[in-house]
Amino acid sequence: MNGHNLAPINASSLFFTPLPPSHIVPPGKESHGRYMLTIPWNRVSGWGQPKIGPRQDLSFDPLAGVLQYAVTCFEGMKCYKTEQGDLRLFRPKKNFDRLKRSASRLGLPSEWDNDELLELFAKLMALEAPLVPNTDGSNLYIRPTLLETSEGFGIKEDAFAAEALLYVVTTLNLGLGLYGSAEGEGKGIKLDACKEFIRAWPGGTGSYKLGANYGTVNISKKPGYAMSLWLHGQEDFISEAGAMNVFIIKQAEDGFLEFITMSLNNGIVLPGVTRESIIELLTEHAEGEKDFPIDGMPKKIRVVQRDISMPEIIKGVEDGTLKGMFGCGTGVVVVQVGEIRYQGTTYKIPSNPLIKIIRDTMTGIQRGKIDEGRDWSFKVPEWNPEGKEGQPEEEVTAA
Numbered sequence: 001m002n003g004h005n006l007a008p009i010n011a012s013s014l015f016f017t018p019l020p021p022s023h024i025v026p027p028g029k030e031s032h033g034r035y036m037l038t039i040p041w042n043r044v045s046g047w048g049q050p051k052i053g054p055r056q057d058l059s060f061d062p063l064a065g066v067l068q069y070a071v072t073c074f075e076g077m078k079c080y081k082t083e084q085g086d087l088r089l090f091r092p093k094k095n096f097d098r099l100k101r102s103a104s105r106l107g108l109p110s111e112w113d114n115d116e117l118l119e120l121f122a123k124l125m126a127l128e129a130p131l132v133p134n135t136d137g138s139n140l141y142i143r144p145t146l147l148e149t150s151e152g153f154g155i156k157e158d159a160f161a162a163e164a165l166l167y168v169v170t171t172l173n174l175g176l177g178l179y180g181s182a183e184g185e186g187k188g189i190k191l192d193a194c195k196e197f198i199r200a201w202p203g204g205t206g207s208y209k210l211g212a213n214y215g216t217v218n219i220s221k222k223p224g225y226a227m228s229l230w231l232h233g234q235e236d237f238i239s240e241a242g243a244m245n246v247f248i249i250k251q252a253e254d255g256f257l258e259f260i261t262m263s264l265n266n267g268i269v270l271p272g273v274t275r276e277s278i279i280e281l282l283t284e285h286a287e288g289e290k291d292f293p294i295d296g297m298p299k300k301i302r303v304v305q306r307d308i309s310m311p312e313i314i315k316g317v318e319d320g321t322l323k324g325m326f327g328c329g330t331g332v333v334v335v336q337v338g339e340i341r342y343q344g345t346t347y348k349i350p351s352n353p354l355i356k357i358i359r360d361t362m363t364g365i366q367r368g369k370i371d372e373g374r375d376w377s378f379k380v381p382e383w384n385p386e387g388k389e390g391q392p393e394e395e396v397t398a399a
């Protein structure tokens with residue numbers, strides 16, 4: 001696939017359909033963005049015309065690869081509004097690159113120019129801007145999705161999709177329920193360490209954002225627990241919690257405070273943008289290259305990427321060397337873990353004020369309040385489509 005004459009994603013050929021004057025939001029969909037961006041693809045001609053128009057149902061053949069074999073991957077991003085009212089995306093090209101990686105794992109198209117996609121994204125955000133409140137914790141959650149629309153069925157010449165669709169929809173405030181709910185003594189989310197369902201294993205797809213990774217383990221969630229803590233291996237190594245990466249804070253023997261998170265080496269852990277950003281901030285702070293953007297982070301810290309097992313966590317709780325634990329991801333940003341239930345016993349995890357410092361730093365950067373000097377915050381340009389930026393609709397030729 002990916003021959004050389006395939007059309008690229010081309011932002012300047014955008015076709016825009018405004019909401020009809022009579023547009024009303026369907027009941028139950030009030031928190032959803034009103035527009036969607038769609039870009040079709042087929043292996044003969046490449047990417048088709050990008051369109052932004054009213055959000056609507058999709059239709060495919062009942063044998064489409066997405067429906068039969070879960071040939072679908074996605075991203076999770078957020079658009080924030082600053083106190084001044086402008087819109088920001090957080091490191092969006094990291095997500096675009098990760099979508100490419102997921103897509104190529106599934107035989108879906110994985111080549112496009114991130115700048116072109118970002119331009120289209122920015123227009124979608126600009127249209128939804130009135131929906132986004134400019135308060136902490138509020139945001140527009142963005143769900144880019146790429147899936148196989150052609151028949152994914154039977155014996156084929158090769159396993160690559162013949163037709164695919166990339167679309168982007170938005171919804172308000174995902175993660176708000178947990179946002180900031182959990183800081184300080186006796187607080188934090190409850191995790192159920194799950195031995196019954198395994199989310200990811202060596203050689204599996206845990207490090208890709210594929211729909212199939214989530215649908216197959218959703219039923220593990222126990223009432224009263226925010227999410228499952230995923231385990232793997234005989235040793236009961238932890239990998240992630242729900243759809244978040246996790247960090248353990250541990251006192252090391254040499255007096256350093258360690259921020260331990262699972263390494264990406266064995267392909268079990270999803271390479272989170274939040275995880276990576278926290279690692280970068282803490283590492284540069286520890287090395288004295290940059291000061292952590294918020295006061296209060298000690299200098300004698302280090303970031304360690306390695307496996308950590310439930311028995312090690314329990315030992316740390318018992319001997320007092322475990323100094324806290326948090327989850328992180330686009331949805332919740334940073335959330336303190338308060339307790340873990342494992343093999344019938346509940347273990348209380350100590351709280352740590354550094355968790356709030358990390359969260360305030362991340363949200364401060366995301367909402368443009370803290371300038372971290374790295375260009376992580378992308379400012380969405382204003383766009384008013386009244387002035388006919390949209391192109392005429394192209395005729396669609398069948399593949």
Ligand SMILES: *Cc1c(COP(=O)(O)O)cnc(C)c1O
Pocket residue numbers: 076209240242243244245270271272273274275328329330331
């Ligand atoms: C999306 C996701 C994360 C977090 O990634 P971010 O880029 O930080 O949002 C972590 N784990 C899993 C399983 C995920 O799906």
